Amino acid sequence: MEYIKSGNTIAVRIDYDEEVMEKLTELCKKENITSAAVSGIGATKLAELGLYNIETKEYKVTSYTGLYEVGSFMGNITQKDGEPYLHMHITIGDPEKNEVHSGHLNKAVIGATSEIFVTVFDKKIGRQLDEKTGINIFEFEK
Template sequence: MEYRKFNNQYVIRIDKGEEICAKLKEVAQKENIKLAYLTGIGAAGKVTAGVFDTKEKVFKGHTWEGDLEIVSIGGNINTMNGETYTHFHISVADEAGNVYGGHLTEAVISGTGELVLTEIDGVVDRKFDEEIGLNLFEF
């Protein structure tokens, strides 16, 4: 991974074999980023993403492997109990043009990842909501 900062934006290249969530958390911790949003594209060989089951209050994931184009990745970085917290969603397409996605758990780069992380001046923490079963923004 390599990245460069321009004002409040980080242009990030994630390399083959590297995992997106881990690398973005690494950047956030190294640069002391407390609040940011993400956008990007790339190519992955393995992606695990899913949906939140609101009745069971658990994430149900799927894993896709092969040549996958990252059509879009987005989300945010903030804090929970003062620690770095990441929340990303992803859409990937296979060679047949089928698109899959959801809440991102893991994405291993197969070619490259081209991401832009925009830092926001401020702090928004998260707190677990018992009724919903998710870590929600706390203002």
């Protein structure tokens, strides 16, 4: 991973065989990022996508192995219990198989490169458990 900063934006390149969530967490700790918006593109050779079932309050995780183009990578960075909390979604596609998959990103190992922009906010956003849905939702400073 390499990156440069310009104003409140960080341009990040995550390289072949690196795992996206690990590298973004590393970036957050190194640059003390407490809240940000994230968007990017690239290619992955292994992706684990989740879908949350609100009735059972469980995630179903599906793994995809092989070279997939990343059509969309977006999400946010907040804090939970003093640690970076990454909430990312991804859409991956394989034009040869005519298939597209999308969901909550648990893991993505880069299959070529990934180009990501992180727009850092000047206010801290936390997370709190929502009893109704069972998910961690935004918690704004008062």
